[in-house]
Amino acid sequence: MKTKLWYLRRLTESRESSLLLVVVLVGAIFSVGTKTFFSVENILNICKQVTLVTMVAAGQTFIITSGGIDLSVGSSLGLSSVIMSWLIKNGVSLPISIPAGIVTGIVFGFLNGFFITRLRLPPFIVTLGMASVGRGLLLIITRGYSIVIDSPLIMSLGNDRVMGIPIMAMFMPVVVVAAALLLGRTVFGNHVKAVGGNELATRLCGINVDWLKIKIYTLAGLFCGIAGVIMTGRLNGGNPNAGLNFDMDTIGAVVIGGTSMQGGSGTIIGTMLGAVLMGMIRNGLVLWNVNMYWTTVTTGAIIIVVCAVDSFTSRQKDKA
Numbered sequence: 241m242k243t244k245l246w247y248l249r250r251l252t253e254s255r256e257s258s259l260l261l262v263v264v265l266v267g268a269i270f271s272v273g274t275k276t277f278f279s280v281e282n283i284l285n286i287c288k289q290v291t292l293v294t295m296v297a298a299g300q301t302f303i304i305t306s307g308g309i310d311l312s313v314g315s316s317l318g319l320s321s322v323i324m325s326w327l328i329k330n331g332v333s334l335p336i337s338i339p340a341g342i343v344t345g346i347v348f349g350f351l352n353g354f355f356i357t358r359l360r361l362p363p364f365i366v367t368l369g370m371a372s373v374g375r376g377l378l379l380i381i382t383r384g385y386s387i388v389i390d391s392p393l394i395m396s397l398g399n400d401r402v403m404g405i406p407i408m409a410m411f412m413p414v415v416v417v418a419a420a421l422l423l424g425r426t427v428f429g430n431h432v433k434a435v436g437g438n439e440l441a442t443r444l445c446g447i448n449v450d451w452l453k454i455k456i457y458t459l460a461g462l463f464c465g466i467a468g469v470i471m472t473g474r475l476n477g478g479n480p481n482a483g484l485n486f487d488m489d490t491i492g493a494v495v496i497g498g499t500s501m502q503g504g505s506g507t508i509i510g511t512m513l514g515a516v517l518m519g520m521i522r523n524g525l526v527l528w529n530v531n532m533y534w535t536t537v538t539t540g541a542i543i544i545v546v547c548a549v550d551s552f553t554s555r556q557k558d559k560a
Contacts, residue, residue, distance in 0.1 A: 255498030259513045266517060270524030277527055280404075287409040290519035292317075292474075294412050294512050295467045296483075297490040297497075298419040299349075299460030301511045304494050305423070306456050307436040307503030308356070308363035313464050313490055314483035315374030316348040320468030322378050325387040325478030334393060341472070342465035348374060349461020353454035371487065379480055387478040398473030408470050412512070415463065420508040432456060436503025492518060492543045518542070 271277045296313050303310045324341025328334070348370070355366045381387075400407050423429040434442045435449055443449050464483075471482055495501060496517060497510030521542070522535040 256507060256509050256513060259497065259510060259517065263513055263517050263520065266520055266524070270520065270527065274524075274527045277524060282523065282527075284404075284406055284409065286516070286519050286523050287412070288406050288474075289523065290515045291406075291409050291412040292467045292471055293486065293489050293493060293519070294515040295415045295463050295470075296460075296486055297493040297511045297515055298415055298508055299463035300490040300494050301419070301497075301499055301506045301508055302423065302432055302456050303363070303460055304491070304499050304501060305436050305503060305506030306432050306453065307439065308453070308456070309367065309491070310352065310457065310460055311364065311367040311487045312348070312352060312371035312374055313460065314486035315371045315378065316345050316461055316464040317468045317471060317483035317486055318479075318481075319348065319374045319378050320345040320465045321472045321475075321482045322381050322387060322478035322480070324469060325389050325472055326381055328389045328391055328394070329387050329477075334391065338394075338469055341469050342462065345461040345463070345465025345468055346458055347461065349457045349459065349464065350454060352461070353457030356457070357450035357453050378482075382478060382480040384480055386475070386480065389472070389477045394469070394473045395476060396473065397470050398475070408474065411466070411470060415466075416508055416512050419463075423506060423508055428455075433504055433506065436500075436505075438504075489515075489518065489539075492539055495543055 267278065276282050296317060300310055300313060320341045323344045324337050327337040327340055332340075352363075352367055352370055355361065355370075356363050359366070396407060398408050402410070423432065431442070431447055431452055434445075434447070435452055439449060468482070472478060475482060493515035494506075494511050495514070497507055497512070497514030499506040499511065518539055521538055525535050525538065526532065
């Protein structure tokens with residue numbers, strides 16, 4: 241009985257449960273004044289809007305939990321989409337084009353980890369530089385124009401439905417569950433948290449921290465590559481502006497979800513809820529006919545408030 245009560249108390253005190261309550265309250269607020277917010281069609285629309293952000297943010301969660309940061313996920317996603325679209329446009333078969341798009345994201349992530357560990361440069365600097373490299377390559381390939389493709393299979397990933405549920409939205413729970421198990425139930429996940437909590441102690445334990453970081457950034461690149469394939473279907477091709485705001489959106493989802501910016505602890509479920517919260521706010525403001533530019537202001541303000549609360553909570557724990 242005591243064990244059940246302890247588990248129940250811990251569940252109610254967790255960041256995920258608090259964030260879920262906030263999501264419900266925000267939904268209740270936006271349902272006031274509009275009858276369409278909680279309609280099935282609008283809920284599915286929100287799911288489609290947050291799917292790609294959640295997938296990429298899952299990889300960002302691993303990175304931030306390890307004490308790093310990635311400002312190039314948007315460029316990685318966009319480059320993956322454009323390279324796959326370019327190959328399809330030039331007659332390359334799907335069995336080659338789709339893996340090529342995913343591998344592009346993997347290689348991009350690997351290079352991030354390689355440069356961070358070999359050059360001993362801060363992740364902020366390396367990923368910021370790689371973001372510019374990726375965006376530049378993307379513009380060189382597209383010349384600033386969208387690469388329109390005609391592939392029913394790719395288009396179905398971003399636009400079709402199965403039993404009324406968007407196909408792209410089905411990818412989100414699969415990625416979330418897989419990432420949550422990887423971070424919370426594996427040796428790899430424990431090592432990710434360890435290096436974020438105390439890198440020196442992790443090295444002294446005999447763990448190859450450099451190789452671990454490379455694997456973490458490569459994993460994030462994998463998520464970007466998969467998201468890039470789905471985005472291609474969503475946009476009907478490779479768009480030069482694909483993934484333009486994903487860097488800040490994914491960081492926002494991770495931070496709002498409860499992952500510490502100092503590293504050492506992370507939650508994939510929280511990241512998903514953070515992405516859903518931001519998606520609901522943007523969707524609700526649109527339904528309220530609020531100027532769309534205010535959504536960016538609102539998201540930024542939420543990130544600042546959450547970081548401030550997280551910092552205050554950390555200081556209180558240190559004092560205790």
